[in-house]
Amino acid sequence: SVLKSSGISRTAVIRPGIMTSNGRAKVHDFSQGDEAMKEPVNIQSSASQYGYGSFKPSWLQCANRAPVLLASLCICAICQGSIVNGFISTSISSLEKRFSLSSTQSGIFSAFYDVAVVLVLIPLSHFGNKCHKGRVIATGMVLVGIGSILLILPHFLAGRYSVGEQQQTICGGNLSSDDCSARSTTVNTVWFYVLLASQLLVGIGAAPLFTLGISYMDESVSQNNVALYLGIYMAMSTVGPAIGFIAGGQLLKIWGDIGKSDYRDLNISGASDPRWYGAWWIGFAVAGALSLLSSIPLFGFPKELPEKQRHRRRDVKQTHKDLDKNFGKSLNDYPKIVLSML
Known part of the structure; x- marks a missing residue:
């Protein structure tokens, strides 16, 4: 959406599923540059915090690594x-x-x-x-x-x-x-x-x-x-x-x-x-x-x-970065393919 205020145009992105306390969609302003769009702000939800039940203080999050x-x-x-x-x-x-x-x-x-x-x-x-x-x-x-x-x-x-022959069982007189x-x-x-x-x-x-x-x-x-x-x-x-x-x-x-x-x-x-x-x-x-x-x-x-989501995005980017589009088109690559499957 485009927000106009005092003749200045700003570009904002409305993310689905992210709501504010008043029920309105949360709007992220990216007018500061394209760098802000590369990595979204990582705000820990309650489900991803370290703690026990509802006891999840901020000082305990240092262990969430x-x-x-x-x-x-x-x-x-x-x-x-x-x-x-x-x-x-x-x-x-x-x-x-x-x-x-x-x-x-x-x-x-x-x-x-x-x-x-x-x-x-x-x-x-x-x-x-x-x-x-x-x-x-x-x-x-x-x-x-x-x-x-x-x-x-x-x-x-x-x-x-008790040791060896000294081991005994105490029995009553009426037991054999x-x-x-x-x-x-x-x-x-x-x-x-x-x-x-x-x-x-x-x-x-x-x-x-x-x-x-x-x-x-x-x-x-x-x-x-x-x-x-x-x-x-x-x-x-x-x-x-x-x-x-x-x-x-x-x-x-x-x-x-x-x-x-x-x-x-x-x-x-x-x-x-x-x-x-x-x-x-x-x-x-x-x-x-x-x-x-x-x-x-x-x-x-x-x-x-x-950090799981951050690692997942980074690993996907690294995989695409290291991918050789020409790999597998030559007969010389088949020994490498076979060895990678072993």
């Missing part, structure tokens, strides 16, 4: 890796001693995480891509934290640790030895199912981290930086298992029945004794708490970061 998202995902990956590939591996022998697990049961326990991931991975990748990726990942980390805490509950509920043995087996079976449930929660919770997490980050950065961001993310995911192995090995040197019994009373010489029961549960307690805390920043991210 791709580097902060990368840091949050890296912390989640470290927590998940330390639990699954670190503490689980170092605690198998302690779990077998503590809950009288057979080799078959310990194998099922170790593999149950992968079973849970396989069951939910494909449906989650399909339906989760249509949802708020940040909140799905954050909910998954809550499940990882709950699963880790559930894993250590049998340690506190199963009573004191077979009844006592059956009762002990039933209790250990209950703890085994609790351990499986914890692995199920951890597996379901960790599934969106390396599917939706990569997709969420890929959408939030430009094509020039996506390789760097994904490289940092994958590098941090390998740090978690290393931390879990090292910390788990050191924690096993601590007596596991803290506050319940003394290893000297059980005639155990020390950590080198085969009957030693290490404090495997401390690592899961710390990693589980950190997993719950790491979900808090992810809940605050919007479905799309404000």
Whole structure:
């Protein structure tokens, strides 16, 4: 439209869908030059702001950036890796001693995480891509934290640790030895199912981290930086298992029945004794708490970061700029085309 005032013509653009508080269309004046038309003013809507519900203060918007998202995902990956590939591996022998697990049961326990991931991975990748990726990942980390805490509950509920032939079940005088043995087996079976449930929660919770997490980050950065961001993310995911192995090995040197019994009373010489029961549960307690805390920043991210649209426009311009119109017309270009498809 052309606005005339005092003999001066001004060109203005009325953008559809953008209304002022009085219900009229918002008019943008571009009389200052063509540069103003090249890049529209980026005003963050409430849906693209960082925060929790209606709590989205301006000082919190400094976290609404791709580097902060990368840091949050890296912390989640470290927590998940330390639990699954670190503490689980170092605690198998302690779990077998503590809950009288057979080799078959310990194998099922170790593999149950992968079973849970396989069951939910494909449906989650399909339906989760249509949802708020940040909140799905954050909910998954809550499940990882709950699963880790559930894993250590049998340690506190199963009573004191007993060694070898000294392990006894307290029975009444009207119960036979077979009844006592059956009762002990039933209790250990209950703890085994609790351990499986914890692995199920951890597996379901960790599934969106390396599917939706990569997709969420890929959408939030430009094509020039996506390789760097994904490289940092994958590098941090390998740090978690290393931390879990090292910390788990050191924690096993601590007596596991803290506050319940003394290893000297059980005639155990020390950590080198085969009957030693290490404090495997401390690592899961710390990693589980950190997993719950790491979900808090992810809940605050919007479905799309404000810079996503800017990166998308820039990437499209860069693609058209680098496009060679003559590419593919010569036979010499076909080897390059084939290699690009591999």
